[in-house]
Amino acid sequence: xxxxxxxxxxxxxxxxxxxxxxxxxxxxIPFIWVFQLSVFExxxxxxxxxxxxxxxxxxxxxxxxxxxxxxLNAGYITIIALTFQNAVAFFLALACDREIRFKNxxxxxxxIPPVLSEVVVGLVWQxxxxxxxxxxxxxxxxxxxxxxxxxxxxxxxxxxxxxxIIHCWKGFGWGFLIFLxxxxxxxxxxxxxxxxxxxxxxxxxxNITIPLMIPVIVLVGILTILGTxxxxxxxxxxTGGGPAYHTQVPVLRIYASMQGASRFGYACAQSxxxxxxxxxxxxxxxxxxxKQSR
Amino acid sequence: MVAMGTRGMIGESTKHTFSxxxxxxxxxxxxxxxxxxxxxxxxxxxxxxNVSKPTILVWHWMTDRQAPLAELAKRYEEKTGIxxxxxxxxxxxxxxxxxxxAAQGNNLPDIFGILAEKRDFAAFIKAGHIAxxxxxxxxxxxxxxxxxxxxxxxGNEFNEGNTYGVxxxxxxxxxxxxxxxxLYNKDLFRELGLDPQKPPATFDEFLAIGDKLKAKNxxxxxxxxxxxxMIDCLANNxxxxxxxxxxxxxxxxxxxxxxxxxxxxxxxxxxxxQDSGVLANGLxxxxxxxxxxxxxxxxxxxxxxxxWCVNVYKGMNPNLNYGVMLPPRASDKYPxxxxxxxxxxxxxxxxxxxxxxxxKFLQWFTEKDQQVFFAEKTNNLxxxxxxxxxxxxxLAQFSDDIEYATHPNTWGxxxxxxxxxxxxxxxxxxxxxxxxxxxxxxDVQKIKERELAKKKAx
Numbered sequence: 001x002x003x004x005x006x007x008x009x010x011x012x013x014x015x016x017x018x019x020x021x022x023x024x025x026x027x028x029i030p031f032i033w034v035f036q037l038s039v040f041e042x043x044x045x046x047x048x049x050x051x052x053x054x055x056x057x058x059x060x061x062x063x064x065x066x067x068x069x070x071x072l073n074a075g076y077i078t079i080i081a082l083t084f085q086n087a088v089a090f091f092l093a094l095a096c097d098r099e100i101r102f103k104n105x106x107x108x109x110x111x112i113p114p115v116l117s118e119v120v121v122g123l124v125w126q127x128x129x130x131x132x133x134x135x136x137x138x139x140x141x142x143x144x145x146x147x148x149x150x151x152x153x154x155x156x157x158x159x160x161x162x163x164x165i166i167h168c169w170k171g172f173g174w175g176f177l178i179f180l181x182x183x184x185x186x187x188x189x190x191x192x193x194x195x196x197x198x199x200x201x202x203x204x205x206x207n208i209t210i211p212l213m214i215p216v217i218v219l220v221g222i223l224t225i226l227g228t229x230x231x232x233x234x235x236x237x238x239t240g241g242g243p244a245y246h247t248q249v250p251v252l253r254i255y256a257s258m259q260g261a262s263r264f265g266y267a268c269a270q271s272x273x274x275x276x277x278x279x280x281x282x283x284x285x286x287x288x289x290x291k292q293s294r
Numbered sequence: 295m296v297a298m299g300t301r302g303m304i305g306e307s308t309k310h311t312f313s314x315x316x317x318x319x320x321x322x323x324x325x326x327x328x329x330x331x332x333x334x335x336x337x338x339x340x341x342x343x344n345v346s347k348p349t350i351l352v353w354h355w356m357t358d359r360q361a362p363l364a365e366l367a368k369r370y371e372e373k374t375g376i377x378x379x380x381x382x383x384x385x386x387x388x389x390x391x392x393x394x395x396a397a398q399g400n401n402l403p404d405i406f407g408i409l410a411e412k413r414d415f416a417a418f419i420k421a422g423h424i425a426x427x428x429x430x431x432x433x434x435x436x437x438x439x440x441x442x443x444x445x446x447x448x449g450n451e452f453n454e455g456n457t458y459g460v461x462x463x464x465x466x467x468x469x470x471x472x473x474x475x476x477l478y479n480k481d482l483f484r485e486l487g488l489d490p491q492k493p494p495a496t497f498d499e500f501l502a503i504g505d506k507l508k509a510k511n512x513x514x515x516x517x518x519x520x521x522x523x524m525i526d527c528l529a530n531n532x533x534x535x536x537x538x539x540x541x542x543x544x545x546x547x548x549x550x551x552x553x554x555x556x557x558x559x560x561x562x563x564x565x566x567x568q569d570s571g572v573l574a575n576g577l578x579x580x581x582x583x584x585x586x587x588x589x590x591x592x593x594x595x596x597x598x599x600x601x602w603c604v605n606v607y608k609g610m611n612p613n614l615n616y617g618v619m620l621p622p623r624a625s626d627k628y629p630x631x632x633x634x635x636x637x638x639x640x641x642x643x644x645x646x647x648x649x650x651x652x653x654k655f656l657q658w659f660t661e662k663d664q665q666v667f668f669a670e671k672t673n674n675l676x677x678x679x680x681x682x683x684x685x686x687x688x689l690a691q692f693s694d695d696i697e698y699a700t701h702p703n704t705w706g707x708x709x710x711x712x713x714x715x716x717x718x719x720x721x722x723x724x725x726x727x728x729x730x731x732x733x734x735x736x737d738v739q740k741i742k743e744r745e746l747a748k749k750k751a752x
Contacts, residue, residue, distance in 0.1 A: 041752075044394050045417035050752075063744070126584075131576040132513060133593065154576040156726055240520045243578040244723040259387065261711035262414055 038268035044258070049265070056269035067270065070241075070248040071277070077164040077249070078228040085168035086220055089175030094209075096176075097183040107180070114173035122237025125166045129153055129238075153239050156246045163235055163247050170234060171227060175220045182216030183209070222282045229278055250274050348648045349377040350655055351403035353396075355389035356638065357382060358605060362671035366664055373658075376651055397423050402643045404652040408466075411711075412449075412703040416458035418641070419465055425644040428463040430653050439464070441660050445696060446471045446677045449636040449703040456706050465641060467656045468677035469668070472637030473692050473699050474527055474600040476515075476622075480615045482595045486510060493619035497563065500622040504570030507595065513574040515567070516589055517598035518582025519725075522718040527633045528598060529721060531621050532560045534631035534700065546707045548746045552717070552739040553732075561724060561731035563624055568725045572596070578722045590614055601692035602637065605673035618691035620698060634699025637674060710745040713738060 038056055040049040060067055092110055096103045113121070128135045131151030140149045152162045190208050199207070232251035235241065241248040241256075250270070258267035354363070360382050367378035381403070383389040390409045396402045402423055408415055418424050431439040431447075439447065450466030452458065480490035486506045494500040507514045519525045533542045537556040544550045545557070567573050574580070574594050582599070589597040590610035597603070598621070607614050623630040640659075642652045658664065665678035669685055675693050676682060682693055702708060720734030729737075 043414070043417050045397055045414060045423075046421050130584075132574070132588075151576045154579040154726070156728060159579070239579045240522075240581070242520055242719075242722055243726050244719050244728060256715070259390065260715070262410075262417075263711075 034268045034271060037265050038272055040265040042264045043262040044264040045262070052265070056266045057273065059266065060270050060273050066245055066248065067250070067253050069245055070250050070253045073160060073247060074229045074231065074249040076160060077167055077231060078225055080161075080164040081168055081171060081224050081228040082221060084165075085172045086175050086217075086224060088168070089172040089220070090179050090217075092172075093176050093179035093183055096180055107177075110176045111173040113170050116170070118170065118233035119237050121166070121170055122234045126153065126238050129162060131155075154243050156243055159239060159243060159246045163238060166238065167228065167231055167234055171224070174227075175224065178216060178220050178223075179213070182213050186212050218286060221285055225281055225285065226278060229274075229281075347375040347377065348651055349379055350405060350648055350652050352378060352380045352405040352640070353389070353393065353403045354380060354382060354407055354638075354640075355384050355386045355409065357384045359668075359672050359674075362668055365671075366659065366668065369664075370655060370658060376655065378655060397421065400645060402645070404643050404646040404648050405640050405656065406643065407638060407640055411708060413458060413708050415465070415703070416452070416456075416460045419452075419460050420458075422644055423641075424465050425642040425646075425649055425653070426461070426463040426465060427467065427642065427653065430657070431464050438657055438660070441662075441678045441680070442468055443471055443677065443679050443696065445634065445699050445701075445704070446636045449701055450639050451704075453706060457708075466636070466639035467641075467660060468636035468639045469660065469665075470637040470672070471635065471675040471677050471693070471696065472600045472602060473632055473634035473675070473696055474524075474598070475632055475692060475695060476619045477589065477597040477599060477603070477616050478619060479589065479592060479595050480617055482512065482592060486512070486595065490617065493617060494622045495620075497566075497622045497624040500572060501566060501570040503595070504572040508571045513588065513594040514572040515596040515598060516574045516577065516580060516585035516594040518580060518585050519577050519722070520579040520581050522715070522722075524582065524598060525718045525721050526714055528621065529560055529564075529717065530633065530702070531631050532563055532624055533557070535623055535628055536560055536625045538628040539631075539700070543705055543707055546705070546709050548742065552713075552742060553735045557738075558731050558735050559624075561721065561734050564721050564724050565731055568727070573725065578725050586610065589616075600637070601675050601689065604686070604688055604692070608673060616688075618688065618695075620695055630698060631700050632695060632698050633701050634696055635701040635704060636677065710742070710749075712745060713742045716741045 037049075039051060039053055041052050041056075042049040092106075096106050096110075100106075129152040131137065131149075131154060134152075136152070137149035140146060150158050152158050186209065190212075191204055194204050194208060229249075230251055231249055232255070235247055235249055235252060236255075239247045241252045251274075254267050254270045254274070257263045257270060352363075354360075356363075360380065363380045367380055371377050383392050386409050393402070393406055393408060396406075397418060408418060415424075419426075446468035447464060450468060451464050452460040452462055454462040456462070476493075478490075478493050483490040483493075486503065488503070488506070494503060504514065517524050517528075530542065533545075533556075536559050537554075541550055541554075541556065545552065545554070551557075574588070585594070585597060586599065586603060586606050587610060588594045589599070590607045592611075592614070607616070620630050620632065640656060642649055642656065646652060660678055662678055662680045665676035665681035666684045668674070669676040669681055669689075673686065673689065675685065675689055682690075685693065716738045717734075720729065720737055723729040724731055724734055
């Protein structure tokens with residue numbers, strides 16, 4: 001009996017072994033290496049690495065104001081994504097959850113931006129928003145609103161907002177899809193029972209839809225934070241982090257440290273600090289939202 | 295198949311035993327297929343040990359040059375029987391990362407290029423990845439060395455007592471030459487009432503065009519200043535012009551501060567250009583590809599670009615009527631300077647078992663006939679000085695100014711990357727009116743002092 005139990009346990013472990021090995025090779029070992037590299041000064045080429053303790057971490061935290069400006073920029077884009085992007089996604093999901101015509105078409109259309117390549121999206125929007133010959137300024141001029149035409153991506157007053165809005169356009173489809181799935185999971189009987197009791201649409205929304213959607217809203221919120229804080233390709237393609245440092249985000253800084261300055265150890269320290277910040281924000285949001293839903 | 299067919303007839307425990315055995319076999323096969331290939335030598339090595347004529351593997355990033363490179367490889371194979379395989383990895387950022395990763399695993403190909411600054415080049419040499427070509431260059435009274443423009447070789451050379459700690463020698467083979475200059479559209483010049491044969495020679499003449507541009511609602515200078523290094527290039531050109539090479543290099547060594555009035559003067563030139571209207575709008579986030587499109591399509595009067603642009607403009611607008619000019623000088627004290635020298639260089643992997651064959655191929659590749667063919671097909675300046683006679687007129691204009699060329703890779707001392715970034719971003723801030731030249735010079739100097747202190751502490 002004991003032998004069979006032992007054998008069964010051994011078999012179970014054996015079956016999960018491939019997954020564990022793959023996880024270890026592609027996630028755990030690289031993570032350990034990143035941590036190991038973060039305490040070295042290394043140019044990425046030389047076989048020699050100089051151990052410098054926690055100096056890289058100290059420099060990121062106390063001696064790199066551009067890093068913290070990039071965190072603020074990413075935070076700003078994240079706030080816009082959390083509010084504007086997710087509100088749009090939620091209300092579009094709400095609209096598509098109802099019996100409206102062409103709702104399947106809308107579902108497909110709303111999900112097109114997320115599946116497009118970020119580089120392509122960035123370059124196309126750069127072309128549309130070009131201050132001199134862009135489509136947007138052309139249209140504004142045609143309809144008599146030439147005074148609203150701007151150098152959207154190269155003017156420090158508009159660059160970050162423009163990047164944030166394009167990021168929202170690119171990303172709202174994910175939230176839309178998850179919200180729609182959440183809305184479809186709410187039992188219809190609840191709405192029918194509420195209507196029998198005389199509840200109007202707003203009451204149903206406030207007392208049925210919102211409370212039951214809170215876990216989904218939390219999930220979308222966490223995914224939005226993680227996705228937006230790590231924005232990189234779109235910004236690289238549209239502004240390269242400029243003008244000056246106005247659209248710099250943390251991943252661009254990590255990339256600049258690694259590729260531009262050949263400071264691999266410093267880049268690893270930046271990414272570890274960034275990872276800790278993201279985990280902390282997600283944890284706080286999860287705990288806070290958990291309390292709200294209770 | 296049998297096992298599948300009898301599955302329903304066998305008992306539970308037998309079924310388990312069978313599954314476990316199958317699972318273990320599959321697991322072993324999977325592991326073998328994943329890990330065993332890594333234990334052997336790489337495929338090209340295997341090929342080369344088994345056949346008499348080796349295959350030389352070359353990595354590069356130049357999408358526009360793959361076809362002529364392949365053609366030259368074919369010619370070399372016909373001549374020698376040695377196969378040359380050019381592998382293209384683009385874009386250039388991805389290529390750079392691939393080369394670094396390959397260096398870590400000692401998997402570099404026989405020949406490769408490095409897209410990096412001199413300090414990275416030095417790091418590759420010190421790590422034993424790049425062969426010293428000095429004996430080959432100097433053989434037969436310097437026959438191979440004499441093929442090249444001195445400025446093309448200089449970027450691949452490390453002199454005695456260099457600050458990088460590399461043994462003196464030549465470590466790369468230039469395959470083409472580049473100069474980065476200003477270009478002007480001759481047709482738009484006529485529209486502005488300017489003489490297309492007389493581009494502005496002084497900075498004041500250049501600034502005066504700003505009013506004409508505004509009056510005609512035309513865009514002035516376009517360039518890839520969103521990519522930053524091109525701002526650095528023009529700033530250095532003017533630094534050489536205003537304070538001379540010695541003072542610029544003294545600044546890099548930390549002996550002259552960036553707050554020096556000459557540096558403030560250099561930074562002020564960008565403010566003057568912005569204020570006068572000679573800079574195109576949106577220049578600070580413009581990538582070079584956009585700048586090239588604007589200039590090629592006649593939407594900008596000036597461009598600041600490298601000689602590689604001849605091929606690019608030819609593809610975008612074969613009828614573009616343009617000329618090449620030195621950046622207008624801001625001072626008569628020192629000569630105007632431009633960045634130039636080796637455009638692309640190939641290095642030989644010092645660990646390659648086919649090192650000698652790789653060097654022989656590069657010697658053949660840089661001979662006059664091959665260089666003429668390569669220059670014709672790619673519209674780039676050849677590195678072989680004898681081939682320069684056969685180039686198109688517009689390229690000749692670029693090559694005429696090669697005497698003014700300099701490059702950070704030839705200075706023997708380099709600036710800290712954070713300082714370069716602060717200077718370039720600072721110039722962007724000046725152009726967008728966010729900071730004054732004085733503020734930027736102070737910001738840059740602060741970072742310079744921080745980096746010097748860090749270096750001292752080490």
